[in-house]
Amino acid sequence: MRAVTHDERAAAGLLAGLVAVLMAVTAFPILYSLWISLFAVNLRRPNRMPFVGLDNYIAVLSSPAFWGSVGRTALFSALAVAAILVIATLVALLLDQEFPGRRILSACLLIPWAIPSVVNGLMWKWIYDSNYGALNGLLLQLGFIGSATIWLGDSNRTLPLIANAFIWKEVPLAAILLLVTLKSIPADLYGAAAVDGAPAWRRFFAITLPALRPGFLLVTLYEAMMAVRHFDLFFLLTEGGPGGASDVVAWRIYVETFRNLSFGTGAAMSYILAIATLLMSYALIRGMARTL
Amino acid sequence: MRSRPTLCRRAALSAGAAALSLPFVRGARAADPIGYATWSAAVAQVKAHVAGFEKQTGLPVAYSNSPFAQYRETMIAKFTGGAPLDMLWVSDAWLPEFAMAGWLAPIDAYKQLTAYDAVTSDFCVQSTVFEGKQYGLTYYTDYMSFLYNADILAKAGIPAPPATWDEVVSQALTIKSKGLLDYPVVFGMTQESWMIEFISAMVYSTGGRFIDDAGNATMQDPKTGAVAALTWLADAVQTHKVLSPGCVATGELEVLKTASAGRAAFVLLPKYRLKVLNDPAQSQAAGHFKQSLMPAGNRGSHSTVGWMRFFGATPRGLSGGRAEGLVMLMEWFGGKADGEYVFQKTILKDLGLGFGITELYKDPEVRADLGAYGDVDLMARQQALARKKDTISPWFGEWNDAHGTAWQQAIVGKISVEAALRTSAETWTALKKAG
Numbered sequence: 001m002r003a004v005t006h007d008e009r010a011a012a013g014l015l016a017g018l019v020a021v022l023m024a025v026t027a028f029p030i031l032y033s034l035w036i037s038l039f040a041v042n043l044r045r046p047n048r049m050p051f052v053g054l055d056n057y058i059a060v061l062s063s064p065a066f067w068g069s070v071g072r073t074a075l076f077s078a079l080a081v082a083a084i085l086v087i088a089t090l091v092a093l094l095l096d097q098e099f100p101g102r103r104i105l106s107a108c109l110l111i112p113w114a115i116p117s118v119v120n121g122l123m124w125k126w127i128y129d130s131n132y133g134a135l136n137g138l139l140l141q142l143g144f145i146g147s148a149t150i151w152l153g154d155s156n157r158t159l160p161l162i163a164n165a166f167i168w169k170e171v172p173l174a175a176i177l178l179l180v181t182l183k184s185i186p187a188d189l190y191g192a193a194a195v196d197g198a199p200a201w202r203r204f205f206a207i208t209l210p211a212l213r214p215g216f217l218l219v220t221l222y223e224a225m226m227a228v229r230h231f232d233l234f235f236l237l238t239e240g241g242p243g244g245a246s247d248v249v250a251w252r253i254y255v256e257t258f259r260n261l262s263f264g265t266g267a268a269m270s271y272i273l274a275i276a277t278l279l280m281s282y283a284l285i286r287g288m289a290r291t292l
Numbered sequence: 293m294r295s296r297p298t299l300c301r302r303a304a305l306s307a308g309a310a311a312l313s314l315p316f317v318r319g320a321r322a323a324d325p326i327g328y329a330t331w332s333a334a335v336a337q338v339k340a341h342v343a344g345f346e347k348q349t350g351l352p353v354a355y356s357n358s359p360f361a362q363y364r365e366t367m368i369a370k371f372t373g374g375a376p377l378d379m380l381w382v383s384d385a386w387l388p389e390f391a392m393a394g395w396l397a398p399i400d401a402y403k404q405l406t407a408y409d410a411v412t413s414d415f416c417v418q419s420t421v422f423e424g425k426q427y428g429l430t431y432y433t434d435y436m437s438f439l440y441n442a443d444i445l446a447k448a449g450i451p452a453p454p455a456t457w458d459e460v461v462s463q464a465l466t467i468k469s470k471g472l473l474d475y476p477v478v479f480g481m482t483q484e485s486w487m488i489e490f491i492s493a494m495v496y497s498t499g500g501r502f503i504d505d506a507g508n509a510t511m512q513d514p515k516t517g518a519v520a521a522l523t524w525l526a527d528a529v530q531t532h533k534v535l536s537p538g539c540v541a542t543g544e545l546e547v548l549k550t551a552s553a554g555r556a557a558f559v560l561l562p563k564y565r566l567k568v569l570n571d572p573a574q575s576q577a578a579g580h581f582k583q584s585l586m587p588a589g590n591r592g593s594h595s596t597v598g599w600m601r602f603f604g605a606t607p608r609g610l611s612g613g614r615a616e617g618l619v620m621l622m623e624w625f626g627g628k629a630d631g632e633y634v635f636q637k638t639i640l641k642d643l644g645l646g647f648g649i650t651e652l653y654k655d656p657e658v659r660a661d662l663g664a665y666g667d668v669d670l671m672a673r674q675q676a677l678a679r680k681k682d683t684i685s686p687w688f689g690e691w692n693d694a695h696g697t698a699w700q701q702a703i704v705g706k707i708s709v710e711a712a713l714r715t716s717a718e719t720w721t722a723l724k725k726a727g
Contacts, residue, residue, distance in 0.1 A: 043368050044389040044686060130538030131478065131550040147474055153538030155704065241483040242540030243701035258365055260690045261389075 037267035044261050056268035066252065066269070072159060073248040077227035079163040080170070084223050085216065087167065088174035093208075095175065096182045113172035121236030124165040128152050128237070152238055155245035162233050162246060170226065174219045181215030182208070217288040221281055228277055249273050325352035326609070326617050329367065329380040331360040334645070337638050344634075345624045351617045371395045371606075378609030378618050381431055384419040384600050388686045391422045397607040398425035402619050405429055408627045408649070415598040415680045416648035429626025430648030432639060433600035435678040436493035437563040438587060443580040444472055444557040453584040457498065457524050460558055460587050464534035467557050475536040476557035477528060478550050481703055483696045486544040490560050491699060492597035492681050494521035498589025502683045507724065509717035512710070520589050522702055522709045530705050540700045552577060563671060567644040570665040583666055585674055598678030600648060602626070650675070687723035694719040 040052045060066050095106055112120070127134045128151040139145045152158055185207065193203045231250040234240065240247040240255065253273065257266030330338060335357055342353045354376075358366045364386055370377060371393070382390060390396045399405050408429060409417045416430045440453045448467045454460040464476040479490055495502065495511075498520040502511045511518040528535035536542075542550075544561065548568065551559045552575040561569075568574050569581040585594035603626045609618040625635050633655075636647040641661055652658045653672040662668045683691065695716040702712035 043372065044393060046372055046393050128541075129546060130536055130541070131475075131546065131555055132553055148536075150536060150538040151541070153536070153541035153704070155706065158541075238541060239483040241697065241700050242481075243704060243706055244697045247697070255693055259693065261365075261368065 033267045034271065036263055037271055039264050041264040041267075042260075042262045049264075052264070056264045057272065060265060060268050060272060065247075066249075068244070069247050069249045069252045072246065073228055073250070076159050076163055076166075076230075076248060077224055079160060080166050080227045081220060081223045083163070083167045084170050084174050085219060087171050088178050088219060089212070091171065091175040092178035092182055095179050109172050109175065111172075112169050115169065117169070117232040118236065120165065120169050121233050124168075124233070125237055128161060153242055155242050158238060158242065158245040162237055165233050165237070166227065166230060170223055174223060177219050177222075178212060178215040181212050185211045213288070217285070220288065221284050224280060224284065225277055228280065229273065325354040326614070326621055327376045327378045328353050328355045328621065329370070329377055330355070330357045331363040331381060332357045333360065334639050334643055337635070337642055341625060341629070341635050341638070344629065345621060348624075348630070349617070349620055351620070353621065367395075376608065377606050378614060379603055379605055379621055382428060382602055382604040384602070384680065385684055385688055387420070387422050387427060387604075388684060388688070390604070391425075391427055392686055395606060396427045396604045397610045398427055399429075399605055399610070399619075399622070400426050402615075404619055405622060405627065408623075411651050412648045413598070413650055413675055413678065415678045416600045416602075419598075419600045419680045419684075420602050428602035428604040429622055431601045431603050431626065432636075432645040433598060433648045434562045434564050434646040435598040435675055436489050436560055436586070436596045437566065437583050437674060438585070438596075439551070439559050439561055439566060439569065439581050439583055441551070441554065441557050441577055441580050442582050443577070444476070444554075448472055448557075453582070454558070454587050455585070457494075457587045457589050457592075461524075461528065461532050461534060464528075464557065465532060468534060473555065473557055475534060477535040478542070478547050478556035478559050479525075479535060479539050480542045480544045480547040480560075481525070481539040481700060482541050482543045482546075483693075483700065484543050487696050487699075488681065488683065488692055489562075489597055489599060491518070491521065492683070493560060493586060494524065496595040496597055496679055497521075497586040497592045498524070499592035500589075503720070507685070509720040509724075511720070512713040512717040515591075518713060518716075519709060520591070522699060522712060524589070525699075525703050526705065526709055529703055537704050540703055551575075551581065554580075563666075563674070564644045564646055567665045583670055583674070585670070586677070593677065594674070595677050595679055596674060597681055598675070599681065646675075683720075685724070686727070687720075691716075691720050691723050 037056055038051060038053060039049050040056070041049050091109065095102060095109070115123075130136060130148055130150045130153060133151065135151065136145070136148045139149070140147075150157075151161055189207050189211075190203055193207060198206065229250055230248075231254060234246050234248055234251045235254070238246040240251045249269065250273070253266055253269045256262050256269060260266075328342070338355065338357075342355050345351070346353055363381075364383070367377075367380060367390075382396065387396070406426060409426075412430060413433065416433050417426070420426050420428045420430070442453075444467060445453065445463070448463070448470050450463050450466060454463050460477065467473055467476040480486060481490065492502075495518045499516075500511075500518045500521055501516055502509070502518060504510045504516075510516050513519070525535070529537050529539065547556070547559050547561055548565055550556050551561070551569055554577040563583065566581060566583060570578050572578040575581075586596040588594050603622050605618055605622060608614065623629075627633075629635060633647070633649055633652055636649060636652060637655070637657060639645040640647060640652075640658060647658075650672070653668060653675075659668050662671060685691070698707070698712040698715040701707045702709050707715075
C-alpha cells in the first residue's frame with residue numbers, strides 16, 4: 001500500500017476545514033430534512049413529534065391535491081421549456097450574425113437575466129394588473145381590446161402568463177449557452193456546404209441544428225430543473241390562486257412547511273420533488289445523449 | 293411492545309444554542325435585560341419609547357426586530373431554540389398556536405394590565421383571550437371599512453352612499469350605466485392574508501357566522517352562515533358585472549392603488565388606508581374618499597371584522613423576579629406611560645395605526661389627527677361594531693388555505709356557492725377533529 005506523503009497530509013489538513021463547513025451547511029441540512037420527513041413534525045405542537053416512518057410520503061402521494069399540483073407543474077414546465085428553447089435558438093441565431101449594434105443588443109439581452117427574481121415578479125404583477133396594468137394600457141391604446149382584460153384573474157390564463165414571465169427571465173441565459181455552441185461549429189462546414197450549393201435552410205437543418213444538440217441538452221436540462229422547482233413568481237403573482245389554478249408543487253411545499261408549519265410533510269414533499277427532478281434529468285440525459 | 297422513538301429536536305436545538313452562546317452568558321447575566329422582540333414596524337417609535345422606559349425605570353431592554361413576512365417563523369425558531377425572550381408582538385391569528393405550545397403566558401394575574409380591558413374595544417380584548425385566559429395588551433388595531441368615492445357618486449347623481457349590499461349593487465349599476473367605471477366595486481380576493489378579513493367583514497355584515505359558539509362549522513348554513521356574503525360576491529362578478537373577475541388576482545395593495553387612481557367607487561380597505569387615499573401626495577382621488585358604515589345584508593347589521601396585534605409575555609418574562617419589570621414594560625407600551633397613552637398616540641400620529649383604547653376617540657389631539665382625513669365619530673361607531681374573527685384557531689392557517697381556494701372558485705363561477713361552502717365546512721370539521 002502506498003504511503004501517504006507529507007504534501008498529501010498537508011493538503012488534507014488544509015481541506016478539512018472547508019469539508020467540515022460544507023458538511024455543516026449542506027450535508028447536515030439535507031440529511032436532517034430526510035430524518036424529519038419520517039416524523040410528524042409540526043412546530044405548532046413542538047412537544048409531540050412521533051416517528052411515523054413513511055406515513056408522510058404515503059399521505060402526500062395519496063393526496064389528490066398533490067397530484068393536481070404535479071399536473072400544473074408539468075404543464076408549466078413543458079410550456080416554459082419549449083418556449084425558451086425556440087426563442088433562445090432564434091436569439092442565438094440572430095446574435096451569431098454580424099450586424100451593426102450587435103454588441104449593444106447582446107448586452108441588452110442580459111438585462112432580464114440580471115434583474116433579481118423578486119423585482120421581475122413585481123414588475124410582471126404591475127404589467128398584468130387588470131385595473132391599472134401596463135399590458136391592458138398598451139392593448140387599449142393600440143385598439144386591440146375595447147375594455148380592460150382580466151389576466152391573472154382568469155384561471156385559464158394564469159399558468160401561461162406566469163410561464164411568460166419565467167421565459168422572459170430565462171431566455172438570455174439559454175440564448176448565451178446556445179450561442180456558445182453555435183460559435184463552436186467549424187466555419188469550414190458552412191464553406192463546404194456553400195460550395196456544394198446548399199441553400200441557407202438546408203445548411204441550417206443539416207449543419208446548425210445537429211450541431212446545437214449539446215446546447216439543447218444543456219438548456220433543456222437546466223431550464224426543466226428550474227421550471228419544476230420554480231417558486232418566486234407563483235408567490236409574487238398569485239399565491240397559488242386563483243382558485244388553485246397556479247398551485248404547483250413548489251408552492252404546495254411552501255404552504256405545507258411555512259404556513260401550516262408541518263415540516264414533516266413538507267420535507268417529504270421536497271424529497272419527492274427532488275427524486276422526481278433527478279429521474280427527469282436522468283431520462284433527459286439518457287434520451288438526448290443517444291442523439292449526440 | 294417497543295415504543296416509537298420521539299424526535300428530540302427541541303433538545304438538540306437548545307443544546308446547540310446553549311453551546312454557541314456559552315462565551316456570552318457571563319456578560320448577558322451581568323446586564324440581564326428584558327428581551328423585547330417585534331417585527332420591523334415603527335422601529336424609530338419603539339426605540340424612542342424603549343429609551344424613555346429605560347430612563348424612567350433604570351431597567352435595560354434588549355430590543356430586536358425582524359421582517360413581518362418571516363416574523364412568525366422567526367419567533368417559532370427562537371422559542372424552540374430557547375432564545376431569551378420576555379415580551380413580543382403577536383398577531384391575533386397566532387394566539388392559539390403560541391398559547392398551546394406554551395410560548396405565551398397569561399397576564400390575568402396582573403390587574404395593573406387587565407385594568408385596561410374596561411377602556412378597550414371589546415373585540416380587542418376578546419382577541420387576546422384563548423381558552424378563558426388573557427395573553428396580552430393591544431399594540432394596534434384596525435377594522436375593515438367600507439369606503440366610497442363621493443366624487444364618482446356625485447357625478448352619477450347618487451345623493452347618499454349605500455346602506456345595504458343591495459344598494460351597493462344598484463348604485464354600482466347606475467355608475468356603470470353612466471359610463472363612469474366598468475367595475476365600480478373593487479375588492480381584493482386574491483389568496484393573501486387580507487382575504488379572510490375582506491370575507492369576514494362581508495359575512496358579519498350580512499348577519500352570518502363561520503362557526504357557532506361550540507366551534508362547529510355553520511358557514512354552509514343558508515340562514516346563519518356565509519351563504520349570503522359569497523352569493524353576493526358571485527352575483528356581483530357573474531350576474532351584475534360590477535365587480536371584476538380579476539378580483540381573485542387583486543390584493544389589498546392593488547385595491548388601494550386602484551382607488552388612489554380614482555378607478556373605484558366602492559372599496560373594502562382597512563380603515564387606516566383612508567389617510568393615504570385622502571393624501572394629495574399619494575392619491576389622485578384625495579379629498580373624495582369617505583367612510584360609511586359597512587353595508588348591511590337582509591338579516592345583517594353594520595358589523596365588520598376587526599383585527600389586532602398585541603404585546604404578549606413569555607413564561608420566562610413572567611417568571612420570578614422578571615415579572616415586575618416586564619409588567620411595567622407592557623403597560624408602558626400597551627397602557628399609559630407617565631399617565632398618558634403616549635405610544636398609541638405616537639403610532640397614530642406618525643403611522644396612522646389604530647388604537648384599542650376607546651377613550652382616545654375623545655382626545656383632542658387624536659380627533660384633530662383623524663379628522664384631517666375622515667369622520668372621527670363614524671370611525672368610532674364602526675369600531676364599536678367590529679367583531680373578532682371567529683375562525684382563529686390552531687388550524688386557522690390550513691383551513692384558510694382550502695377555504696380561500698374554494699371561495700375564489702365560487703366567485704368566478706367554477707363551482708357553486710353551496711359547493712364552496714361545503715368544502716369550507718368539511719375542511720374545518722376535519723381539521724377540528726384532527727386537532
